[in-house]
Amino acid sequence: MLLGLVVNDYKPMSTPLNEPKPCPSCGRALPAGALAGLCPACLLAQGAQTDPGGPADAPRFVPPPVETIARLFPQLEILGLLGAGGMGAVYKARQPVLDRWVALKVLPAGGPNAANFAERFNREARALARLSHPNIVAVHEFGQVEGLHFFLMEFVDGTNLRQLEQAERLSPRVALQLIPQICDALQYAHDEGVVHRDIKPENVLVDRKSRVKIADFGLAKILGRDPEEQRLTLDGQVMGTPHYMAPEQVEHPLSVDHRADIYSLGVVFYEMLTGDLPIGKFSPPSRKVQVDVRFDEIVLRALENDPARRYQHASEVKSQMATVTGTPASETPRPAAQPESEVSRGTGWKPKVLGLAVAFCLFTLAFSFLSKGTGGLFMGWLGVAGWQSGVARMVIFGLLLTAGIRHTLKQLWRTPQSLAPGGTAVLPPRAPWWRACAVVLTGLILLAAFCSIFPNRWVLQHVGGMPDRPLPTFMPPVVDEPADLRAAKAHLAELRVNFGEEHPSVQQALARITELERLTREQPQTRADLREAKARLAELRVTFGEGHPSVQAVQARITELERLSREEPKAPADLREAAAHLAELRVNFGEEHPSVQQAQARLTALLQMIRREPMESEDSPEALARRARLVEQQRLALSAQLRVEKTHLAELRVTHGEQDPEVQRQLVLIKTLEDKLLEL
Amino acid sequence: MVLQAGRQSSPHSDQALAELCQTYWYPLYAYVRRQGKTKEDAEDLVQSFFARFLERNYLEGLAAERGKFRAFLLASLKNFLANEWDRSQRQKRGGGVEHLSLNWQDADDRFHLDPPDPASPDRTFDREWAMALLERVVGRLRTECVADGKGRLFEQARGFLMVGQEVIPYAQAAAELGLDEGTVRVAVHRLRKRYRELLRDEIAQTLDDPAQVAEELRSLQAALAG
Numbered sequence: 001m002l003l004g005l006v007v008n009d010y011k012p013m014s015t016p017l018n019e020p021k022p023c024p025s026c027g028r029a030l031p032a033g034a035l036a037g038l039c040p041a042c043l044l045a046q047g048a049q050t051d052p053g054g055p056a057d058a059p060r061f062v063p064p065p066v067e068t069i070a071r072l073f074p075q076l077e078i079l080g081l082l083g084a085g086g087m088g089a090v091y092k093a094r095q096p097v098l099d100r101w102v103a104l105k106v107l108p109a110g111g112p113n114a115a116n117f118a119e120r121f122n123r124e125a126r127a128l129a130r131l132s133h134p135n136i137v138a139v140h141e142f143g144q145v146e147g148l149h150f151f152l153m154e155f156v157d158g159t160n161l162r163q164l165e166q167a168e169r170l171s172p173r174v175a176l177q178l179i180p181q182i183c184d185a186l187q188y189a190h191d192e193g194v195v196h197r198d199i200k201p202e203n204v205l206v207d208r209k210s211r212v213k214i215a216d217f218g219l220a221k222i223l224g225r226d227p228e229e230q231r232l233t234l235d236g237q238v239m240g241t242p243h244y245m246a247p248e249q250v251e252h253p254l255s256v257d258h259r260a261d262i263y264s265l266g267v268v269f270y271e272m273l274t275g276d277l278p279i280g281k282f283s284p285p286s287r288k289v290q291v292d293v294r295f296d297e298i299v300l301r302a303l304e305n306d307p308a309r310r311y312q313h314a315s316e317v318k319s320q321m322a323t324v325t326g327t328p329a330s331e332t333p334r335p336a337a338q339p340e341s342e343v344s345r346g347t348g349w350k351p352k353v354l355g356l357a358v359a360f361c362l363f364t365l366a367f368s369f370l371s372k373g374t375g376g377l378f379m380g381w382l383g384v385a386g387w388q389s390g391v392a393r394m395v396i397f398g399l400l401l402t403a404g405i406r407h408t409l410k411q412l413w414r415t416p417q418s419l420a421p422g423g424t425a426v427l428p429p430r431a432p433w434w435r436a437c438a439v440v441l442t443g444l445i446l447l448a449a450f451c452s453i454f455p456n457r458w459v460l461q462h463v464g465g466m467p468d469r470p471l472p473t474f475m476p477p478v479v480d481e482p483a484d485l486r487a488a489k490a491h492l493a494e495l496r497v498n499f500g501e502e503h504p505s506v507q508q509a510l511a512r513i514t515e516l517e518r519l520t521r522e523q524p525q526t527r528a529d530l531r532e533a534k535a536r537l538a539e540l541r542v543t544f545g546e547g548h549p550s551v552q553a554v555q556a557r558i559t560e561l562e563r564l565s566r567e568e569p570k571a572p573a574d575l576r577e578a579a580a581h582l583a584e585l586r587v588n589f590g591e592e593h594p595s596v597q598q599a600q601a602r603l604t605a606l607l608q609m610i611r612r613e614p615m616e617s618e619d620s621p622e623a624l625a626r627r628a629r630l631v632e633q634q635r636l637a638l639s640a641q642l643r644v645e646k647t648h649l650a651e652l653r654v655t656h657g658e659q660d661p662e663v664q665r666q667l668v669l670i671k672t673l674e675d676k677l678l679e680l
Numbered sequence: 681m682v683l684q685a686g687r688q689s690s691p692h693s694d695q696a697l698a699e700l701c702q703t704y705w706y707p708l709y710a711y712v713r714r715q716g717k718t719k720e721d722a723e724d725l726v727q728s729f730f731a732r733f734l735e736r737n738y739l740e741g742l743a744a745e746r747g748k749f750r751a752f753l754l755a756s757l758k759n760f761l762a763n764e765w766d767r768s769q770r771q772k773r774g775g776g777v778e779h780l781s782l783n784w785q786d787a788d789d790r791f792h793l794d795p796p797d798p799a800s801p802d803r804t805f806d807r808e809w810a811m812a813l814l815e816r817v818v819g820r821l822r823t824e825c826v827a828d829g830k831g832r833l834f835e836q837a838r839g840f841l842m843v844g845q846e847v848i849p850y851a852q853a854a855a856e857l858g859l860d861e862g863t864v865r866v867a868v869h870r871l872r873k874r875y876r877e878l879l880r881d882e883i884a885q886t887l888d889d890p891a892q893v894a895e896e897l898r899s900l901q902a903a904l905a906g
Contacts, residue, residue, distance in 0.1 A: 041904040042842040047879040048897045
């Protein structure tokens with residue numbers, strides 16, 4: 001009668017706003033508004049409840065206490081409750097007669113269709129008892145005691161896969177060890193006409209010898225419930241959505257066949273490999289963990305939504321896995337099978353590119369040395385403009401090469417990544433070897449052309465006549481290099497081509513170039529002075545401000561130096577001659593010979609002369625006047641500073657006394673300033 | 681989730697956010713009224729709060745509230761009340777800001793009709809939030825049923841959503857609907873299941889991390905129980 005009451009009250013109310021009625025369930029006043037007639041608290045409570053809500057709903061299963069079980073099964077020693085859930089309760093027990101451990105599973109019986117239950121139980125349990133396989137938990141006995149249906153089963157000393165997964169992250173190796181055993185068990189059961197219907201990590205037991213034992217075969221069918229709803233009811237908690245169920249188990253529960261188990265197997269496999277469930281749009285395992293990409297195909301095929309597209313037999317999964325583990329990854333010519341079973345994704349292409357680059361460099365070098373003309377060209381091209389330029393070119397060359405190869409490989413890599421799960425990548429067919437060669441050659445020629453044009457556009461015009469043309473034509477001009485050094489280098493290259501590296505004239509030319517380069521380096525003496533002066537200027541500006549005489553003095557010196565640096569001559573002809581002569585002598589007589597010493601001395605003298613020259617030629621009246629002005633300015637600046645410092649000294653003396661270190665320092669400073677003034 | 685989409689402003693996410701606000705504005709109004717403001721003041725406040733809320737990308741600060749839109753919205757409102765109201769007074773009204781079409785008259789009626797509640801404004805807010813949520817869920821469920829041509833069934837069976845499975849009088853309902861009892865059982869079962877799904881979905885919309893649904897459900901239950 002309560003039921004009728006409830007229904008009458010829940011009919012939509014026409015005037016809910018006027019008289020708030022109490023909720024028939026909880027007695028609270030019903031609210032107004034869109035929820036008219038519904039009690040929010042009860043509504044939410046029902047929504048929060050995760051009751052199976054199925055038409056064949058049974059009250060929640062409460063595992064009978066151990067004492068009750070012990071009373072019901074006098075032939076067993078009940079040791080305790082191993083676990084309980086929606087699917088029943090399992091007790092650990094001993095059969096003293098046979099001296100063996102057993103697991104006693106007690107099923108939640110009853111429910112509205114309890115009548116069918118007994119019959120179904122007997123039918124299915126017989127089928128289960130027939131199953132005898134090392135990877136299936138054996139059923140020793142089944143029956144009914146005081147309305148309680150039970151199975152007496154093999155006791156598995158170990159843990160289940162869920163506990164394993166929770167305890168530690170399973171390595172793919174473990175997964176690859178366990179999955180084939182599951183396949184064996186499933187294949188055997190399917191051959192016997194038994195479908196598990198609820199493969200999940202909780203039902204996959206693993207004993208101490210890492211042997212898989214699958215439990216609860218066919219139980220889902222006996223209980224006549226969706227595993228989904230079972231999962232929702234365990235202890236009234238949400239255990240998660242039915243991720244292990246095949247889609248057809250949800251949509252057409254009546255037409256489920258053994259392929260549903262293969263789907264669940266796929267989910268378990270995926271979870272073991274990646275630690276995640278394949279929900280929604282999931283990525284293949286090899287993109288999450290280091291595992292052979294060929295397993296992707298196996299997992300994804302097992303997870304096909306359409307049973308017809310899945311593996312049709314569990315044994316196929318096993319044999320496919322055996323194929324993968326039996327052959328090295330690189331030998332399979334499939335598109336997805338990039339050889340990277342052990343290499344992590346991020347670094348997989350790097351060793352390859354590096355290897356290719358190194359191989360190419362070696363090849364180029366070997367080729368250069370083999371053909372004399374090309375060798376000369378290449379070395380001249382690399383070495384002619386100094387080693388820095390050579391290195392720069394090699395780096396550019398290498399970078400271009402690496403970028404090219406990397407791009408190509410990345411393309412390969414991305415194609416499978418952008419695929420929808422289950423899709424296949426179509427790779428272009430392998431080109432014949434001559435086409436690959438042609439492409440590589442064209443690329444090399446283009447690259448070489450680019451590298452040559454890049455530093456010097458006109459080079460290519462002269463490439464026509466190859467080895468016997470004089471090399472100087474190929475030499476790019478280097479802006480900072482003095483003309484004579486350039487000429488010497490050109491000469492050297494010519495000599496090298498004509499006479500080979502070991503010829504004395506080549507050695508001679510080399511020595512000359514070294515000398516010239518040293519000279520070039522030594523020239524910018526004035527520039528160093530200039531830099532120093534500029535730094536000093538900045539310092540003074542900060543300390544004294546723009547208008548201070550000392551700033552102005554330094555400014556004047558900088559102007560002077562700038563003029564000097566502009567006027568500094570390139571090494572005059574006789575200097576060059578002297579250097580060349582020196583180099584020649586060195587080669588012919590060795591470093592210690594007197595004539596070399598002499599030539600060295602002459603060169604030094606010449607250099608000194610050149611440096612002093614511009615100063616001495618400053619005899620014009622303007623220059624003299626300027627210098628006088630400069631000196632005068634400096635003197636003024638110094639004396640001004642001296643006055644300031646002396647005043648400060650006096651103050652210090654008064655405040656700190658004669659012996660104070662501050663005063664001593666000030667005295668030293670004043671002394672230095674006075675010295676400078678005297679110099680001027 | 682809407683909130684995640686809301687992080688980067690796009691026409692779609694803006695619309696989703698506006699929809700979210702449409703659903704949950706009444707709890708804010710109730711909160712403001714419970715604070716002791718008059719009807720007009722509360723209207724102004726909520727309206728300008730939403731204007732502010734929608735124009736600024738408030739959702740960026742969501743992480744600070746542990747990913748709950750409910751807590752976040754309330755915190756934002758409190759912040760707004762503390763800062764904004766004193767300064768702007770009523771000048772905000774109609775200041776070129778597009779109004780959400782919120783049904784103020786209904787709100788006022790409903791506020792008066794709601795059982796007088798001595799609870800604190802915060803609890804009022806949570807309670808109203810839960811109600812708004814349920815209204816939306818039931819509304820969605822009804823829309824779905826009507827779209828499937830099961831409008832009549834829904835009206836008949838909506839009361840079953842709030843009672844336990846065991847007390848549902850299937851036979852009677854079947855007789856009233858002129859259907860087979862088994863059919864009604866299945867239909868009611870599906871309806872209840874769908875209701876739970878929608879409820880979780882709707883809650884998940886207001887959460888950064890959908891895994892928090894159970895927790896949020898518990899706090900909403902607590903709010904309604906209080």
